[in-house]
Amino acid sequence: MLGGGIETLGVHRRRQQPWWRWTPQRWLEKVRLKWVKNRGLDHIIDRDTDIKAACLLKDAIAATPTGLLPARSVAPFQKNLGLTIPVLRFLRRYPTLFSEQPHPRFPSLPVFSLAPAALLLHRREQAAFESTLPDDAAHRVARLLMMARSRALPVAALASLRYDLGLPPNFSSALPAARPDLFSLSRRHSDGAPVLSLTDWPEHLAVSALQLRHRDVLSQPSYDDFKRPSASSAAPLAFPMKFPRSYGYMNKVKAWMGDFHRLPYVSPYQDASGLDPESDLMEKHVVGVLHELLSLTIHKKTKRNYLRSLQEELGLPYRFTRVFTRYPGIFYLSLKCKTSTVVLREGYDRGKLVVPHPLALVRSKFYYVMRTGLLYRGKGTSKLVLEEEDLLGEGNSKEGQTDQIAIDTEQQYSDSDEDDVNADNNSEEYYELDVDDEDSDDVGSDEA
Template sequence: MKKVRLKWVKNRSLDHIIDRDTDTKACCLLLEYIGRHTTASSPIQARNLSQFQKTLGLTIPVLRFLRRFPNLFVESPHPRFPSVNCFSLSDPGSLVLSRLSSTAATSDSHLRLARLLMLCQSRSLPLSALFPLRFDLGLPHDFTSTFPSLHPNLFSISRREHSSDTVMSLMNYPTDLAISYLQRRHLESPSYRDLKKPPSSLGAPLAFPMRFPRGYGSMNTVKTWMDEFHRLPYISPYADPTGIDPESDLMEKRVVAVLHELLSLTIHKKTKRNYIRKLREELVLPHKFTRIFTRYPGIFYFSLKCKTTTVVLREGYERGKLVEPHPLASLRDKVNRVMRTRVLYRDRDLTKLVLDDDDVNDHDDGDDDVENYELDISDGEEEDEEDEED
């Protein structure tokens, strides 16, 4: 199959979403950390928070970030050392935290985690690879202790032999969950092409949704390339890839399916590339899997915003908003609204939350994708390119 390579360019709308969600993620994680480590007599010191700047993905110091939101974070001198700055949560901040915690505890995050473990070759992952994905999957902060006790038939915590790694493993393989997001969508709302297939062809090729810039979807070269790609059999990401030639086009489509399913499991349909790199061996991904994102820009968007690399599932967004917003994602969007407007309650009544009001206008930019691609057709293998390090 001829490989049409579309060069990467910026997408202003998706970059704006990543910029906005980075601040929201940092705010939510700081609310959670300060709420768990602060008491009335011992607020947390600012220097203990400054070490999390890189982990939070902030491009400014944590202290400056906290001071931007005095309605959520309260700065005060230390009770014993007045020269030391400390932070605690305000009453509105505590109220927001309780809403986030209750929503995360009652969501379907355990099913998302189970599907992620089902994608892995060993049906297990070290906690060092799971913790970075906790926010993206919507997991509660204590999932390592609550999930094994609440769902003992699904999860267990153990230590690997000859290693100090603590891993979370899948106890049973629920076959009813081994249906990919793409397969479920085709079964629930089949396309015209699917309706023409006989009932016995459920394993026939499935088409990935493509969102090219204006004009590119109608180009003959791109259409021919995508027709050949979609004619290849669709291999479920939950199926065993043993026996597939690692250098074949079929394996490449299987890799696209795995990455598509992984991003579909996330709350915001995006995650950082470095988080995926920690799962590379378990997901049976090639060493240079990053080229998949740039080779299929109709499916993925590869962003360099916020001094990091983020991968976005294009079909998950429409005009700057999630197509199928998760309840936790909707709550986080309202938290971002509180961050921007500095308004949490009305009429001096903490029970009348703006978080519960849907009539507040959201001023997010809804610009269409503004981008251009250049075509590069190659018959053979692409030139080897080393993945950039963040």
């Protein structure tokens, strides 16, 4: 039991009774909110788009038998990588990751191979996959399957989330091999598509990130005992809020969110089939499901269309994505890189992940290598210093270390998480709380 009279942490969906049928329909106050651009989060999305494209291209090159990727074969990757520039130009932009050379048999055909820094980072990423796969990655996927109605998801739907969940390219076979007690791989009867299924219900994993955070807060010695709710009270859990500055002193917004927080919290791992689809409680449950799903990602963000591919299995209502603009204190919806990306605000503080995952730390080194190649071009290899024991060219000099510090400082300055309140002050772009904010982005796999 959690403090504050919270219901059982993880309740098997078949045992949970629909105790919420008495819940009233709609009584939350409607508030008209303006979309406020966040320069820090937009910069993170812009930067991580390049990092993700570099990692997927690196995987594509490493998967070839010869370790060479012909230039004429890169065009089909354009859509899946999410780049705003041609893939060939992207490869040539970062010579510290990708080496261009003539084809061994056809000199007029350029091919790309992995540079020494990319090979080093590839080995570190593979080591991170191997260390996190049995427990951390397996538990992330297990929680996602536990939220699904059938406790199974198509491999194609999981493939689009592979990078965000921190899974290796061969996750569909690696997960059942590493944890046969949790996963099994089968074929769907209707079309023969591969499906990853949950073979057991691990009760200890049926705890949402919001419940864990609430439990940790109550267990802190500094928590005021006079403010600690009694076991008999029904104090609901509150989502962490990080509103833009322009909302800070709006009493109407504060009253609206107070009413929202006072609604009972229905765990994403509980059966919500008894909820009225048009009720406020159902809306809070949808917010909880999306909050939990984003909490499972490595970078606390993902593309909005990846969530649509899970809509039916997660029991999300039609036009569920409107909650991203209805609750700007929980989510940030970015339109960078010609797509819609949803960010969990609480996951970042001043442009940095609050709790960086080991894979996120490895991927941040990709950005350093990419930035060095962009700044120094052909001389970038001699400037690289990833660690003191890394010998990349002549990069273990003090000059190289100074360059790394300068780049890291520039990155930290660029990542400052500040709301661009003055930007678009003259714009009339508003999001109504109950409008349809669907877009027409294509749903596709990010597998290169």
